[in-house]
Amino acid sequence: MTQPKHGIVLGGGWAGMLAAQVLARHAQTVTVVERDVLPDEPRHRKGSPQGRHVHVLWSSGARIVESLLPGVTERLLKAGAHKINFHQDLVTLTSHGWQHRFPPRQYAIMCTRPFLDWHVRDEILAGGRITVRQRTEILDLVGDRTRISGVRVRDVDSGATQTLDADLVVDASGRGSRLRHWLSALDLPPIEEDIVDAGIAYSTRIYQAPPGATDGFPAINVAADHRLREPGRFGVVYPQEDGTWMVTLSSTRGAGLPTSEDEFLPYARTLRHPLVADLISTVEPLTPVAISRVGANRRLYPERLEQWPQGLVVLGDALAAFNPIYGHGMSAAARSAAALDEQLTAGGDESGAARRMQAAISAVVDDPWIMAASKDVEYVGCRMNAKDPRLTGGATARQRFSDLIADRAVRSSAVCDVVTDVISLTAPQSELASSRFLSLMHQDRVLPELTAPPLTPDELALVDLSPSSLAGVKGLTG
Ligand SMILES: Cc1cc2nc3c(=O)[nH]c(=O)nc-3n(C[C@H](O)[C@H](O)[C@H](O)COP(=O)(O)OP(=O)(O)OC[C@H]3O[C@@H](n4cnc5c(N)ncnc54)[C@H](O)[C@@H]3O)c2cc1C
Numbered sequence: 348m349t350q351p352k353h354g355i356v357l358g359g360g361w362a363g364m365l366a367a368q369v370l371a372r373h374a375q376t377v378t379v380v381e382r383d384v385l386p387d388e389p390r391h392r393k394g395s396p397q398g399r400h401v402h403v404l405w406s407s408g409a410r411i412v413e414s415l416l417p418g419v420t421e422r423l424l425k426a427g428a429h430k431i432n433f434h435q436d437l438v439t440l441t442s443h444g445w446q447h448r449f450p451p452r453q454y455a456i457m458c459t460r461p462f463l464d465w466h467v468r469d470e471i472l473a474g475g476r477i478t479v480r481q482r483t484e485i486l487d488l489v490g491d492r493t494r495i496s497g498v499r500v501r502d503v504d505s506g507a508t509q510t511l512d513a514d515l516v517v518d519a520s521g522r523g524s525r526l527r528h529w530l531s532a533l534d535l536p537p538i539e540e541d542i543v544d545a546g547i548a549y550s551t552r553i554y555q556a557p558p559g560a561t562d563g564f565p566a567i568n569v570a571a572d573h574r575l576r577e578p579g580r581f582g583v584v585y586p587q588e589d590g591t592w593m594v595t596l597s598s599t600r601g602a603g604l605p606t607s608e609d610e611f612l613p614y615a616r617t618l619r620h621p622l623v624a625d626l627i628s629t630v631e632p633l634t635p636v637a638i639s640r641v642g643a644n645r646r647l648y649p650e651r652l653e654q655w656p657q658g659l660v661v662l663g664d665a666l667a668a669f670n671p672i673y674g675h676g677m678s679a680a681a682r683s684a685a686a687l688d689e690q691l692t693a694g695g696d697e698s699g700a701a702r703r704m705q706a707a708i709s710a711v712v713d714d715p716w717i718m719a720a721s722k723d724v725e726y727v728g729c730r731m732n733a734k735d736p737r738l739t740g741g742a743t744a745r746q747r748f749s750d751l752i753a754d755r756a757v758r759s760s761a762v763c764d765v766v767t768d769v770i771s772l773t774a775p776q777s778e779l780a781s782s783r784f785l786s787l788m789h790q791d792r793v794l795p796e797l798t799a800p801p802l803t804p805d806e807l808a809l810v811d812l813s814p815s816s817l818a819g820v821k822g823l824t825g
Contacts, residue, residue: 350374350691355498355513357485359385360395361464362663362680363519364471368415369684370517371476373691378511379479380500389462394521397671398460399637400551401585401595403431406453407772408678411685416470420456423466427588428458431566433767438565438800440620440820442572443753445797448565449760453771455674457566458588480511485520488529488659495659515701516659517687519680522641524665526649535656539648541733545579545723546600547642547670552611553634554627556592560809565802567626569618571599573725574750578602581672582615582623594627597642597672600728606638619821622800625812642670644720650709655702660687667712670723675715678772682711714769714776721745752779752788761791 354370356363359381370377383394391398404412413420424430431437432451439446456463471477482503489497489510497512518526527538556564566586571579578601584592596614598604605614611632615624646667649655662683669675686707695703717737723729724738725746731738737745756766765784768774778784799817807814 350694351513351515352376353378353513354515354517355380355511356517356519357498357524358518358520358663358665359383359468359479359481360519360521360663361467361677362521362665362683363517364464364468365412365415365681365684366517366519366662366687367477368471368474369688369691370515371471371474372688374515377477378513379477380483380485380498380511381479381481382484382503384481385468385479386461386465389459389465391461395460395464397639397641398464400460400549400639400671401583401593402460402463402677403455403457403585403674404463405455405674405678405771405773408681409454409456411678411681412467415684415688416467419467419470422470423456423458423463426462426466428456428462429562429566429586429588431455431457431586433771434763436565437568438622438802439568439570440622440800441570441753441757442574443750443757444820445800446757447760447763447794447797448801449763452764452767453773455771457585459593462588485525487525487532488516490533490656490658492533492535492654492656494657514658518659518661518665519663521664522645522668524661526647526661526665530656533656535654536652539651539734541646541648541720541735541738542643543720543723543729543731543733543738544600544643545670545726545729547597547640547672547723548604549595549597549637549639549642549671550605550611550614551593551595551637551639552608552627552632553587554592554594555631555633556586556590557630557810561586561590561592564806564809567622567800569620569623571602572619573722576727578728579726580614580618582618584623584626591633592627592630594623596623599723599726600730604638606636608632608636611636620800620817622817625816626810629811639671642672644669644716644723646712646716646720648709650702650706655705657698657701659701660705660708662687662708666709667716669715669719673715673719673722673770675719675772679712679715682772683708686711714772718770718776722749755788755791755793758793758796759787759791760794761787 354374567584579599
């Protein structure tokens with residue numbers, strides 16, 4: 348594509364800001380349209396309600412952000428974010444038992460969302476090439492079925508409407524994007540949509556971590572076991588940038604959710620292991636309970652439309668949003684921004700450029716989509732309105748294979764390495780079907796099953812727990 352003169356990004360969230368940074372490399376001018384005021388410090392805002400809940404940025408996404416903004420990882424870590432090496436710095440009860448803490452392979456950045464967003468946004472806007480139209484609401488797209496030429500917006504305070512012209516519009520307006528509606532107003536056929544909804548809900552509180560336990564203590568993760576064929580309950584205790592623990596309890600449909608302060612600890616006791624409850628029972632809660640019921644996997648297929656208008660692409664949650672338990676949304680958005688960058692750099696024929704860009708962006712959300720959706724269909728009560736044949740056919744055989752892998756990964760270092768590469772979106776999901784991996788599944792040495800969380804005596808001392816209180820897991824193991 349010839350380089351755009353003016354690019355407009357709809358939405359100034361995580362995906363929108365990364366897309367704006369990419370556009371700033373190629374377009375003469377870039378405008379971000381955002382309904383909120385974007386805070387000039389780490390602060391919650393209305394348009395990012397998920398920001399009150401646990402977020403991890405996987406290494407694949409962190410590397411892309413670093414390549415777009417060199418030095419930003421160091422900035423985050425210096426300001427207090429945690430780099431959690433998988434699985435050395437993490438104690439996890441997986442569906443198949445306690446995970447051995449193998450040497451580091453991939454990592455995740457852990458900190459609050461307002462902190463992450465602000466540092467990244469600050470770096471992006473410091474470049475001085477991007478204009479942000481805050482308190483400005485997107486109304487609809489301007490153009491026709493062959494080309495989008497801009498966007499109509501409304502000033503939230505004055506109510507004044509205006510048309511902004513652009514030769515490339517990027518929809519990054521999140522799960523609530525009205526793209527399908529906007530395109531049907533331009534007489535385009537509906538974009539196909541798949542939804543897989545396990546009824547995920549999150550309940551989150553922040554606690555003061557015990558002295559010394561913010562740095563020297565691992566992140567904790569207690570997962571449900573889908574093989575029990577009952578609604579799933581999960582819990583995590585993740586260190587944050589300011590010496591606190593963010594504790595999120597989450598559930599699939601039918602498993603209830605603690606919605607008040609009184610219910611939080613008792614609910615934590617109902618997880619498959621009491622570790623989360625034991626950790627929070629003696630520390631001070633600093634916030635009330637925040638709730639989110641936004642967690643369905645939802646994906647659009649714009650690349651399937653016979654005709655896709657020039658001058659338009661969609662990415663981030665507006666294109667594909669996932670069950671947040673897998674922690675893939677921000678990394679998928681980063682991968683989409685990188686795909687957009689590659690396409691703009693490659694250039695090529697003007698006609699069909701937006702279609703090519705969209706195909707490249709859509710391709711990189713396929714792995715996180717199928718990983719989350721194919722797992723979620725296993726939960727009882729999951730609702731599905733999806734045509735993806737990988738979700739509707741051969742589910743039993745697929746699940747049996749993924750159970751075999753999960754069982755092996757908790758006890759085999761080599762298998763765990765490959766699985767961690769895939770889960771972190773560093774390696775493609777197809778790696779799990781490679782002959783190299785299949786031979787690892789048969790050959791690698793397997794360690795004994797762990798019967799209690801793999802915490803060292805020093806770590807237990809930091810949180811005042813004894814090994815004897817930690818044995819035993821509810822339900823199936825192995
Ligand atoms: C509870 C929860 C936990 C999560 N945990 C993780 C995690 O651990 N790791 C991870 O990678 N991902 C996680 N996610 C997903 C992650 O939050 C999203 O993938 C990510 O924020 C998507 O960014 P986005 O920019 O596409 O959308 P959003 O963050 O929703 O941004 C959209 C922006 O568009 C603006 N906007 C919307 N409509 C308009 C309009 N009409 N006019 C003007 N502006 C508009 C909004 O104000 C907002 O700023 C989680 C999600 C949830 C719900």
